[in-house]
Amino acid sequence: MNFFERLSTGWTITKNSFAILQKNKQLIIFPILSGASLILVMGTFVVGVLAASGWQADYIGTTSRVVTYAIMFGFYFVNYFIIVFFNMALIHCTKLFFDGEEVSVSIGLKFSISRIGYIVSWAIFAATIGTILKIIQENTGTLGKIITGLIGIVFSVATFFVVPIIAYENLGPIVAFKRSTQLMKQKWGESLSATFSMGLIQMIVFLIVIIPFAIIALYVNLLFGAGLAIMAAFIVFAVFSAAKTIFISSVYHNVTGTIDDHFNQQIIDSLFVPKK
Numbered sequence: 015m016n017f018f019e020r021l022s023t024g025w026t027i028t029k030n031s032f033a034i035l036q037k038n039k040q041l042i043i044f045p046i047l048s049g050a051s052l053i054l055v056m057g058t059f060v061v062g063v064l065a066a067s068g069w070q071a072d073y074i075g076t077t078s079r080v081v082t083y084a085i086m087f088g089f090y091f092v093n094y095f096i097i098v099f100f101n102m103a104l105i106h107c108t109k110l111f112f113d114g115e116e117v118s119v120s121i122g123l124k125f126s127i128s129r130i131g132y133i134v135s136w137a138i139f140a141a142t143i144g145t146i147l148k149i150i151q152e153n154t155g156t157l158g159k160i161i162t163g164l165i166g167i168v169f170s171v172a173t174f175f176v177v178p179i180i181a182y183e184n185l186g187p188i189v190a191f192k193r194s195t196q197l198m199k200q201k202w203g204e205s206l207s208a209t210f211s212m213g214l215i216q217m218i219v220f221l222i223v224i225i226p227f228a229i230i231a232l233y234v235n236l237l238f239g240a241g242l243a244i245m246a247a248f249i250v251f252a253v254f255s256a257a258k259t260i261f262i263s264s265v266y267h268n269v270t271g272t273i274d275d276h277f278n279q280q281i282i283d284s285l286f287v288p289k290k
Contacts, residue, residue: 028215031257031264034111041107043119045255048100049248055092059085083145090141098133101259102126102181108263125181132180132190139187143169174198177259178266197269216254223250 035041103122110117126133151162175194179185185193223246231239 028257031260034260035256038111038117040119041104042252042256044100044104045252048096049252051096052093059089083149086148087141087145090144091137094140095133095137098136098177099126101177102129104256104259105178105181105263108260112267129181136180136187172198175266178263220250
């Protein structure tokens with residue numbers, strides 16, 4: 015499959031994901047809640063760090079490494095928890111849609127709450143990996159930064175199926191990680207060809223939406239245009255995040271034997287480059 019064929023496949027998958035999202039517009043609430051929660055958490059951490067330093071930004075750099083890494087771990091943990099919590103709710107709602115059952119935000123949230131122990135376990139595991147990689151990155155040279163960056167990419171690909179796995183297979187974080195890696199290697203190969211396509215489409219949509227507001231900011235009113243640009247960017251992020259999570263849910267159920275009407279088997283198979 016050449017470059018343009020992969021872009022075409024990615025576009026088809028994106029359209030199918032949006033078709034499901036269009037039939038269940040309420041699903042976009044999950045990435046909105048996730049994004050809002052992440053912004054709130056980030057603000058809380060910034061305020062907390064500033065308060066701990068006596069509201070003196072210059073003192074932040076004098077904090078001991080142990081405290082710094084502990085704060086870093088806490089930040090990673092909360093972020094992973096929030097992302098997985100809302101993604102799991104969305105994935106469950108997608109499954110309900112495939113099964114022809116009622117879909118609602120409250121049902122999705124209740125399901126995530128019922129899996130809270132698995133979510134916490136995974137957040138601890140992922141935060142530990144993230145913190146270790148960050149420590150190595152900060153204490154090594156350029157080569158070390160490149161290696162940790164590559165490890166981060168591999169970890170991201172290997173955990174492609176983790177959220178639906180911990181949602182439906184009752185597995186701990188390490189076993190879930192191995193299971194996700196096994197699914198990737200066993201049937202789908204090692205490279206997601208549609209990831210770039212969806213990312214490129216998102217970037218194009220982002221530019222189309224942001225440019226008019228940037229012009230308003232430059233020539234009409236800076237604050238007004240910037241505010242509209244931020245709101246538009248947030249909406250674009252939420253929509254594509256929902257579509258991507260729907261796609262992940264669809265591929266997982268396809269891998270485990272549940273094929274829905276919205277995703278053609280040949281199209282899904284072509285998302286991955288077979289391992290040679």
